[in-house]
Amino acid sequence: MAIACEVAAPFVANSALDGTDVIWPLNHHTASCLKCQARHAAMAKTGRQLRAMAAEKNEAPRDLEWRVMSSLEGDLAVSRSWAKPVTLTAAALSMIAAIVIWRLRPRANA
Amino acid sequence: MEGRTVEQAREEELLARARSGDRAAFAALVREHGDMVYTLARRLVGDPHLAADISQEALIRAWKALPGFRGDSQFSTWLHRITVNTAWTQKKKAKRHAGSSLDEVGELAAPFDSEHPEIAGEIAELRTDLRRALNALPEGQRQIVVLKDIYGWSHAEISESLGITVTAAKVRLHRARSRLARMLEDV
DSSP: HHHHHHHHHHHHHHHHTOOOOOOTHHHHHHHHHHOOOOOOHHHHHHHHHHHHHTTOOOOTTTTTTHHHHHHHOOOOOOOOTHHHHHHHHHHHHHHHHHHHHHTOOOTTOO | TTTHHHHHHHHHHHHHHTTTHHHHOOOOOOOHHHHHHHHHHHHHHOOOHHHHHHHHHHHHHHHHGGOOOOSSSOOOHHHHHHHHHHHHHHHHHHHOEEEEEEEEHHHHHOOOOOOOOOHHHHHHHHHHHHHHHHHHHHHHHHHHIIIIIIIIOOOHHHHHHTTTTTTHHHHHHHHHHHEEEEEHOOO
């Protein structure tokens, strides 16, 4: 009987955590085995504890926000939908300004 | 506001602003979700310092990927996926082993309210044993148990995030649970 319990143990653990029945043919053994039933109950309890842990939170390091935001400050790789048009417009305006200044410069023979 | 809470509406507003490049809005999201990201990273890798690095990297990746976030899933779910992917790649890069000292396990203990202190004590002890057992699992197995049994991910989601097949995810979960059960029995 003990051998069957050890064979069934992984399947008992899985069915308890999934909330499903132990697979055939091991279910015939577990249905009448008090040890397997106790294991099933213990793992079902473990499953409830695991699910409850989802709501628990560890406090993040206090400097996490600073670390993230300061990394972003120096980050030039972030693409922005407006970044390219603004850069192109600024470059075009600079060129126009340079041409205008060049054309309007005081000439020696004027 | 049908079906939406004030928090959800606020988060959607922050997300819209962050998507358009508002860093202050993103900082607010970091404050809101930082603990959750860190908790998941810590559960996945064990080591608190590595978990902090993973959290930082995951949040930076989230900022970069934010323009592509269409809201098909919850923002927290999306962040979870990024955190898991980041943990996976960081661990591959670092090739360091996660710590599992008792001190770390102790730090993970969370407050538990109950009207019945004797039950609360028993549950707190159970949780401590459970965390210790989880930390003692091999990393690949721990990740699966954390994602499936704590966060309720599907096998498909796990396989996609960890870059393994659904069958491999199922097999690994089966082994992990079996080992966890044995460890808890030995406590």
